[in-house]
Structures are given as structure tokens and as C-alpha cells.
Amino acid sequence: MKRFFSHLALNIKMTLKDKGSLFWSFIYPILLLTLMAVAFSGLQTERKRIAVAVEPGHPFASVLHQLDDILDIKDIGGDEALESLREKDIDGIYRADSVLLVRGKGMNETILHEIGSELKKVSSVYATGHFLDFTEQYVERGDQEQGMLYVTLSSTLGMFALYGYFAGINIVHHIQANLSPLAARLSTTPISRVSYVSAGIVSGVTTNSLNTIAFVLYLKWVWKVDYLADPGRTLLLILAASVFGISIGLFISASNRWPIKAKVPLGIAVMLLLSAASGMMGPPMRLFIENNLPWLNRYNPINMVSRTLYRLNVLGSTTEFTENVLILFVAGLVLCVASLLFMRKRQFKSL
Amino acid sequence: MNVCAMRQVVKRYKEVVALNHFNFEIKEGEIVGLLGPNGSGKSTAINCLLGLLAFDEGEVEVFGRRVSPDDMDMKRRIGFVPQDLSFFAELSVIDNISYFAGLYEQNNAKRDAMVRDAIAFVGLEKYVKFAAKKLSGGLKRRLNIACGIAHRPEFVMFDEPTVAVDAQSRNFILEGIKEMNRNGSTVLYTTHYLEEAQELCDRIVIMDEGRNLASGTLEELIDLVDPTEAVHLVLTDPTEAVLRMIAKIPGVVNVSEENGKTVILLTPPGHRLSMLLEELKKNEIYYSSLYSELPTLNDVFLKLTGKALRD
Numbered sequence: 001m002k003r004f005f006s007h008l009a010l011n012i013k014m015t016l017k018d019k020g021s022l023f024w025s026f027i028y029p030i031l032l033l034t035l036m037a038v039a040f041s042g043l044q045t046e047r048k049r050i051a052v053a054v055e056p057g058h059p060f061a062s063v064l065h066q067l068d069d070i071l072d073i074k075d076i077g078g079d080e081a082l083e084s085l086r087e088k089d090i091d092g093i094y095r096a097d098s099v100l101l102v103r104g105k106g107m108n109e110t111i112l113h114e115i116g117s118e119l120k121k122v123s124s125v126y127a128t129g130h131f132l133d134f135t136e137q138y139v140e141r142g143d144q145e146q147g148m149l150y151v152t153l154s155s156t157l158g159m160f161a162l163y164g165y166f167a168g169i170n171i172v173h174h175i176q177a178n179l180s181p182l183a184a185r186l187s188t189t190p191i192s193r194v195s196y197v198s199a200g201i202v203s204g205v206t207t208n209s210l211n212t213i214a215f216v217l218y219l220k221w222v223w224k225v226d227y228l229a230d231p232g233r234t235l236l237l238i239l240a241a242s243v244f245g246i247s248i249g250l251f252i253s254a255s256n257r258w259p260i261k262a263k264v265p266l267g268i269a270v271m272l273l274l275s276a277a278s279g280m281m282g283p284p285m286r287l288f289i290e291n292n293l294p295w296l297n298r299y300n301p302i303n304m305v306s307r308t309l310y311r312l313n314v315l316g317s318t319t320e321f322t323e324n325v326l327i328l329f330v331a332g333l334v335l336c337v338a339s340l341l342f343m344r345k346r347q348f349k350s351l
Numbered sequence: 352m353n354v355c356a357m358r359q360v361v362k363r364y365k366e367v368v369a370l371n372h373f374n375f376e377i378k379e380g381e382i383v384g385l386l387g388p389n390g391s392g393k394s395t396a397i398n399c400l401l402g403l404l405a406f407d408e409g410e411v412e413v414f415g416r417r418v419s420p421d422d423m424d425m426k427r428r429i430g431f432v433p434q435d436l437s438f439f440a441e442l443s444v445i446d447n448i449s450y451f452a453g454l455y456e457q458n459n460a461k462r463d464a465m466v467r468d469a470i471a472f473v474g475l476e477k478y479v480k481f482a483a484k485k486l487s488g489g490l491k492r493r494l495n496i497a498c499g500i501a502h503r504p505e506f507v508m509f510d511e512p513t514v515a516v517d518a519q520s521r522n523f524i525l526e527g528i529k530e531m532n533r534n535g536s537t538v539l540y541t542t543h544y545l546e547e548a549q550e551l552c553d554r555i556v557i558m559d560e561g562r563n564l565a566s567g568t569l570e571e572l573i574d575l576v577d578p579t580e581a582v583h584l585v586l587t588d589p590t591e592a593v594l595r596m597i598a599k600i601p602g603v604v605n606v607s608e609e610n611g612k613t614v615i616l617l618t619p620p621g622h623r624l625s626m627l628l629e630e631l632k633k634n635e636i637y638y639s640s641l642y643s644e645l646p647t648l649n650d651v652f653l654k655l656t657g658k659a660l661r662d
Contacts, residue, residue, distance in 0.1 A: 013446065017482070181433055181436075181437040185431060185437040188426060347420050
């Protein structure tokens with residue numbers, strides 16, 4: 001245990017003293033979040049309610065009517081609704097058969113899509129025999145803001161929540177003899193790999209979670225963008241994302257001999273792509289992916305985190321929260337075990 | 352007693368044979384120099400001894416036990432100073448040494464004593480709070496050594512520890528290694544610098560292309576390849592008769608003329624010069640200048656490994 005704390009202290013000291021890593025893991029995210037907040041908060045204030053038709057007989061018409069601060073509902077259907085859609089008087093139609101028709105790909109359509117998918121989930125609960133209490137607000141909003149700002153910031157936060165990847169890469173780089181001279185040297189000492197890796201995981205998860213919480217607080221206090229509407233679940237989600245991020249870093253680092261100079265840019269590139277797919281560059285990309293490659297965003301870890309963040313804090317919904325948090329934790333655990341299996345080898349064919 | 356031994360060790364990297372039935376051993380208390388050109392297999396041999404590299408054939412033993420990467424007891428007794436600077440660049444000198452010492456010793460008081468000794472040993476007292484990355488090249492080398500020897504190992508392997516180090520630092524390091532040896536550590540030292548091996552080592556092993564070409568003390572190696580001492584004379588009367596007379600002196604194996612000087616080869620080296628001078632005096636052979644040239648490790652090395660350039 002004493003050695004575990006010695007490794008932990010080493011990792012924390014290295015994190016605090018490495019100015020390069022401090023910049024990329026803390027300063028750069030703050031700068032990027034600031035840039036996005038500046039860019040999108042202007043759009044946010046100008047946003048109007050979304051005009052949408054709800055066909056008579058829609059199973060959740062009453063729920064939709066409760067969202068009057070987001071939706072400007074027209075109770076029309078059939079040809080009249082289609083004509084309004086063509087004339088761009090409305091952005092979408094919630095048909096009585098639960099199908100959502102939209103005019104194109106944009107912010108409003110994304111929000112309508114989100115609400116529609118929430119309602120489908122509720123509908124599936126109903127189908128399993130549960131009775132719905134329509135006096136309860138299934139989609140709560142309170143005073144929260146929503147829209148493009150939240151979609152982009154959620155994706156960006158999702159990306160930063162997975163930045164533990166880089167800590168994971170470093171841990172293995174320090175302990176697997178065929179990856180660096182320092183690792184070769186440490187492998188000649190009576191070091192316990194499990195202890196070293198565990199300390200690295202604890203340090204990495206803690207640091208990354210604290211960073212992400214700091215970003216959330218920064219957005220709340222400086223930009224009045226609230227990601228703490230459901231603080232308990234949000235923190236648990238951030239923790240799960242950090243565990244997953246560090247585990248994927250461990251796995252990528254332990255499973256091959258690519259140099260660290262390849263693994264780091266690879267991580268950056270993949271995370272940017274996944275963040276873009278999740279809506280960091282704006283909702284149209286996310287909508288495009290969800291329409292054409294739905295499986296990608298379903299299992300895109302950044303989208304899982306950002307979607308859950310958005311639902312928790314913007315829509316006030318816990319849909320998919322448990323499922324996504326469990327997936328992230330379990331996948332993280334599996335990747336950790338797989339990484340340790342890769343790292344069990346102590347003699348190498350070459351160094 | 353052997354501290355380590357490699358017997359008939361073969362290590363291949365695909366088609367390249369890095370160790371070719373390599374044999375080698377070190378006895379307790381020795382300082383053994385492992386010399387060889389670039390790519391001769393020195394680092395491969397050390398990595399096999401450390402249990403880092405898997406080998407294809409043969410046996411490797413340290414402290415009488417087959418090397419195993421899981422043998423923590425063996426790891427506690429050895430120290431390793433790698434060729435590459437291998438420490439945590441962001442951490443201070445004292446944090447680095449303390450961390451490495453802590454891998455071996457959990458008692459804080461004992462560990463702190465080890466750290467103090469190691470810092471004094473490498474002369475880094477003035478730099479303990481400096482971040483490792485901010486040290487000069489020579490100081491980094493010293494820190495690299497301190498991290499490998501702080502736990503007072505019984506057997507230390509130095510893999511070219513003085514590469515790119517100035518003469519003062521190099522001298523400091525060599526003196527430190529001698530002191531470690533006096534304090535009971537057995538040392539394996541690989542280097543490119545032949546004068547270091549000549550100065551430091553009790554025994555030298557010369558290897559090339561993965562094979563042990565020769566091993567022994569400096570004198571034994573010299574006897575093995577070039578057992579002559581060259582005496583250069585400027586004779587006042589270098590006639591044929593005088594040269595014939597010199598050639599008959601006991602110990603003289605050859606007499607020749609080179610650039611106006613007479614070169615006499617004596618054997619065994621280092622033992623026959625006074626006898627030669629007495630014989631010259633007895634035979635009234637006079638000379639205006641004289642110098643003697645003993646064979647060096649460099650001569651032995653080049654003779655054994657060849658003069659062709661290596662990668």
C-alpha cells in the first residue's frame with residue numbers, strides 16, 4: 001500500500017509539474033470552451049420557439065403542449081401540416097403515428113428529434129405495461145437554456161471528459177519495457193506493475209474528473225451555462241467517462257508498439273472526429289451521422305457522454321443515463337483487464 | 352563465486368544474430384569491462400542479464416539463479432544504469448532518486464540515508480531541488496547513475512554511462528565506480544572508451560558480432576594478440592654489423608629501419624627493456640635518443656575486431 005501511495009504521489013507530481021500536459025488538459029479546454037461560448041451564446045439569445053405541427057391523435061400531444069417555452073405548437077395535421085412545412089411556417093410535424101417529419105438539418109430539427117426520441121422511450125415504457133401519469137412532466141425544462149450552445153458545449157465537454165486517454169497512454173509508456181528506456185529501467189526494479197498502473201488510474205481519473213468539473217463550474221459561473229442541473233448524475237457521468245478515457249488509453253498503449261508520438265495524435269484525431277459526429281461543430285453534422293450512420297453515434301463514447309449530459313441538464317431527463325454510465329464503466333473495466341493482460345509480458349523479443 | 356554467467360547464449364532478431372553462442376561470466380568483487388564496436392551485442396547481453404530480453408538458446412544466470420523477470424529478490428540485488436537517460440524529467444533530482452530508492456526500501460529513514468549517500472556519491476548536492484530536465488548533460492548523467500545505485504546493489508551494470516560527458520564528469524564517475532567496487536559491489540561496465548576500460552577494469556571482455564572474442568586482464572589480452580614492445584632508437588652508427596649484433600640480444604624478435612630510426616621489437620613487453628639497454632652498453636652500441644612503445648588496449652581491440660567502419 002505504501003508503494004501504491006508512492007506511485008500515486010509520483011503521478012500527481014508529474015501531472016502538476018508537466019506544463020505541457022497542464023496546458024493541453026486544462027488551459028486549452030478552457031480556451032476552447034470560451035471560444036465556443038462566445039461564438040454560440042449570441043445565437044442562443046436570438047433563438048425563437050420552434051414552430052411544429054402536432055397531428056391530432058398524437059399519443060403525447062399533451063406532453064408536447066407542456067413544452068410551450070421551446071415549442072410553438074400548431075394543432076394541425078395532414079395536408080395542411082405538410083403545406084406549412086413546405087412553406088417553412090413550421091420546422092417539423094409530429095405525426096399521429098409518432099413519426100417526426102422535418103424540413104432539413106439544423107438546430108431546430110435536432111431539438112425536435114431529441115424530444116421525439118425521448119417520447120419514443122416513454123412510449124416503450126408504456127408498451128411494457130407501465131401506466132403513464134400525464135400530470136408528471138416527462139420532459140422537464142425548468143429555467144434551463146437549450147439549443148445550439150448546449151449541443152456544441154455538451155460535445156466539447158464529452159471530449160474533455162475522455163481526455164484521460166492521454167494519462168492512460170503515459171502510464172503504459174512508463175511501465176512496459178519495450179516502449180521506452182524509462183520503462184525498461186523500471187522493469188529492472190522490483191516494481192509492482194499492478195500497483196503502478198492502479199496508482200496511475202486513480203491519479204488520472206481524479207485529475208481528469210476534477211478538470212472536467214472545473215470546466216463545468218467555469219461554464220456555470222462565467223457563461224451562465226448550467227451543466228449542474230442534476231449534479232449527482234452529472235458527476236457520476238464525468239467519473240465514468242474519465243474511467244473509460246483512461247482505460248482506452250491504457251489499451252491502445254499496451255496493445256501495440258507504435259511510438260507515443262503516433263498514439264497521442266491518433267487520440268486527438270479520433271476524439272475530434274467523434275466530437276464532430278456528436279455535434280461539436282454544430283448540430284447538422286450530428287444529425288447527418290444519426291440519419292446515415294446511427295450505429296456510430298449510438299456507440300460513440302463522446303456522443304454517449306454529451307447526449308447524456310444534454311439530457312440530464314437541458315431536458316431534465318435521465319433516459320439512457322444508467323445504461324450509458326454502466327456501458328462506460330464496464331467497457332472501462334474490460335479494457336483495463338485487457339491492458340493488464342497485454343502488460344503481463346515481461347520479457348520481450350526486442351526492446 | 353560467479354555473480355553472473357551467460358553460457359552459449361544465442362539471441363536472434365529475425366535474420367540478425369545479436370548473440371552468437373556468447374559465453375561470459377563475472378566473479379564476485381570484479382569490475383569487468385565489456386567492449387565491442389557499435390552493434391556488437393553489448394546492450395543485448397546486458398538486457399538478457401536483466402531479464403528484459405528473451406533469448407533463443409543458452410543459459411543466463413545471476414547470483415546462481417536462472418534469470419527470470421519475476422524474480423523480485425534478484426531485482427533487489429542488482430542495479431542498472433542505462434545508456435539512455437531514464438528518469439522523470441519533470442521531477443526534481445531528489446524526487447527522482449527518492450522514488451527509485453523507494454522501489455527497494457520502504458523504511459523512510461533508511462531510504463533517506465540511501466538518497467543522501469547517492470547524492471553525495473554523484474556530487475549533486477547543489478542541485479537537489481533542480482528539475483531533472485534543467486540539468487546540464489553531465490549532471491543528467493550523474494543523476495542517471497544515482498537512480499541506478501541509490502539502493503546499494505551488490506551487482507551493478509553500467510551501459511555506456513559516460514557517453515557525451517566531459518572529461519571532469521567522466522573522471523568523477525569512474526572514481527565513484529571504483530569506490531563502489533571497494534565498498535563491495537561487483538561491476539559490469541560497457542563502454543566505447545578503451546582508456547576507461549583500461550583504467551577501471553580488472554578484466555576485459557572484447558566482443559564482436561555477438562561473440563566473445565577474448566577476455567582477461569589487460570596484460571593477458573596484450574599477450575594474446577601482440578606480445579611485443581617496440582623500442583625506437585636513433586643509433587649513432589647504424590651499420591649492418593650493429594643491427595646483426597642487436598638482433599642476437601635475448602628477447603629481440605625483430606630489428607628494422609624506419610624513417611632513419613631503428614625499431615627493435617622485444618618480447619615479452621614491459622620486461623626486456625633494461626636488459627636491452629645493458630646489452631647495448633656492453634657491446635658499445637651508442638644512440639642519441641630512445642623511446643619505448645608498449646601495446647595498448649586500442650591495438651588489441653582493433654586487431655581483434657578489425658579496422659572496418661561500423662554502423
